[in-house]
Amino acid sequence: MKDDTPYLLDDDAIQQFIVEGYLQLQSDQPRDFHARMYEELEPLDETGPRGHNNLLPCVPELQNMLDEPKVVGALTSLLGPNYYLHFHRHDHVNYPDGAQALHKDGDNHSHNAMDGLRRYHPTRFVMLLYYPQDTPVEMGPTGIVPRSQYVTRRDVDRLRKKSERIKSEIYQSYRSKLDAEAFRGTNRFQRYAEMEADFKEMHPDLVEDINAASAPWEEAKIPLSGDAGTISIVHFDIVHGRYTANVTGKQRHMVKFLFARNEEPTAPTWNHRSKAWQGSEDDPQCPIWKNVWSWHLGTSDNTTSQRDVNELSEVLGSRDDAIALGASYELGSKADGLSLLFEHFFSEDLDLRAIAAYGIVRAAEQALPELLSRLETADTDVQVRILDLIGDIGLHASSAVASVTPFATSTDVPLRRTAIEAIGLLTQQQSPLDDAVIETLTNALKDEDAIVVRNATFAIAKLGSKACTDEIIDRLRNNLYHWHHHVRGWGIEALQRLDDPRAMKLAIRYLSSTRWDPSAKSGDRALTEQPMKESRQLVSS
Structure with a gap:
């Protein structure tokens, strides 16, 4: 069996990613591969359907780059061994035009951005950005803001x-x-x-x-410039945009792939040597970085702030987002600090309650008693926010499954969405799954709301064979023709992860029938006595 250990990241690389939010690799494919990818991307439509989410069927050779050992090793290190290539992908073309405003993806429609502000900090999604051409600053590379994730x-x-x-x-x-x-x-x-x-x-x-x-x-912001074959892996929530205008007169392609973690970490998945944090200690975000490091290790964050709660309370109100967030994490490490965070979380101050929520998640199981005591009697909007926090706490909140599950059948749509998403995170170490969880996920696959169905399908994909029943297989099969592409995309993945022969056959049959042939026509070249070979001119890159 081939040893892929050399291709895994080490502790320093993981900690650097946690801090900076990105890393860069160089593809091992030859230059003519990248030139060929550039040529095949040129005629595609940036927004689809010939391109965009159909990018891989149109340019299937791109999969060879994604399957390179160093790429697989980096993604395994960051997302665990069973990561998922998300169905969303996009070739961002920078025509000779201006720069793009800085943003975080999903600013307007992220289902993890509770209160319009609060996103998940753990590394559950990353983006992979690939250049098929040399991309100097003059060509307008992607720009990112390090440490902004x-x-x-x-x-x-x-x-x-x-x-x-x-x-x-x-x-x-x-x-x-x-x-x-x-x-x-x-x-x-x-x-x-x-x-x-x-x-x-x-x-x-x-x-x-x-x-x-x-x-x-x-x-x-800094440019992610590089030669053809440059690969950047960035945290999904990093601030990014087009760095500059493209002044070369030639189109720049940047192919974006999205990858998702399938399982919450229980142990390191990289070349791990030491649990010690080797990074900065004096940056206001340091409490966040140490917490994410502990999360990747699959352990609890046992650090405790040495600062006084009164001082941290004042800092929590800073308009500097990094300073306020760091204070929230520090408050979450102290019992009296946690009480203060709850006071803000249940307030009407949207800015402050979003900041306080991060410290409550950092407190992990210490926060559960208060969250669960409020859950039954709170207004619906507050219940949604509580469920969001419990789900984000993840495995450390697994004892809350029985309290969360009833909300998956609420008449309130946001409650159902958030509860189902939380169930997929909380039950990953439960084996076998409770009958109530199986029944809840089964029923959610027929919900009238597409996002509830999507979240249930995503949860089943995460849980794999533990969630395999004949009825779930049948409902996943029916949903392969659902109107919402998220449901279809996760459904294909869920069927493949159930470890069931019938489910796998259904997935393969669907994929075979929906196969996309990018060729305009085929079989229309006259046969001669000479070998039939490919004939095309590569665009120089």
Whole structure:
């Protein structure tokens, strides 16, 4: 059996990723491979359907890059051995144009962004970015802000959301002036360009405020430049965007793949030698980094802040997001600090309660008694936020499964969504699964809400053979034709992870029938006595 240990990351690399939020590799594929990938990407549609989520069927050779031992080793180190190549992928093309605003993916629709701000800190998703061409700064590479993956951007987000409401109103005004057919006939990119121009003309003060709030982030960004074959792996929530305009006159391709962790960590999955934290001790985010390091190790965070709760309480109110978050984690390490965090979490101050939530998750099982005592009697919105925290605590909250499960049948849609997602995280060490959990997941596969169905399917994929029943297989099969692509995508993966011959046959049959042939036509070349060979010119990269 081949030993892949040399391709796993070491402690230093894992800690560097935890701190900086990214790492870079160089593909071992030859340059002609990358030139071929560039050529095959050129005619595709950035937003699909020929391309986008159908990127791999259109350019299947890209899988060879994803299967390189060093890539597999890095992803295994960060996400565990059973990570999943998510069905969403995107070839971001940088035409000769301007830079892209910095953002976090899913800013507007992340189902993990409770209160519009709070995302999960543990490494449950990463993005892999691949360049098929040499990408110097002049070509407008992707830019990232190191150390931004755990940090909220409260001031930027507040202004951005205000601007988006206004832009939506402007956009709808365009729609109201045209009938539906005429509106569809206009150029989408031109409509957005006109909307941006009108917004800037009508709201110059807001534009100035956004630019001022964004300036520190813009100043901190760095380019992910590199030769053809450069691979960057970044935390899903890192702040990123196009670094500069592309001034080369040639299209730049950056292929983005999304990878998901399947199991919560119970032990290191890299070349591990020492549990000691070797990184910075004086950065305000250090308490976050140490906590994520403990999470990767599969252990509890036993650090305790040496600072006084009164001092930390004052720091918690800082408008510097990194400082406030660090204080929240420190408060979560102290019993009297946890009480203060609960006070803020159950307040009406959205900014402060989102920050306080992180410290409560850091407290892990110490926070469960208070969370569970509030869960039964709280308003629905608060119940959703409590379930979100319990799910994020993960394996350390496994004792709460019986309390969480009834909410999966609530009449409230957000409650069902959040409860099902939490069940998939809390029950991973439960074997066999309780009958109530199996019944809950089975019923959720027929929920009227697509996100509930998606979350149930994702949970089943995580639980694998433990969740395998004939009824679950049948419902997963039926959902392969669900209208929502998330349900279909996770459904294929869940069937393959049930460790059941019938489930595997159903997955393969579906994949065979939906296979995408990128060729426009085939079989139409006249046969001659000469060997039939590929004939095409590679685009120089």
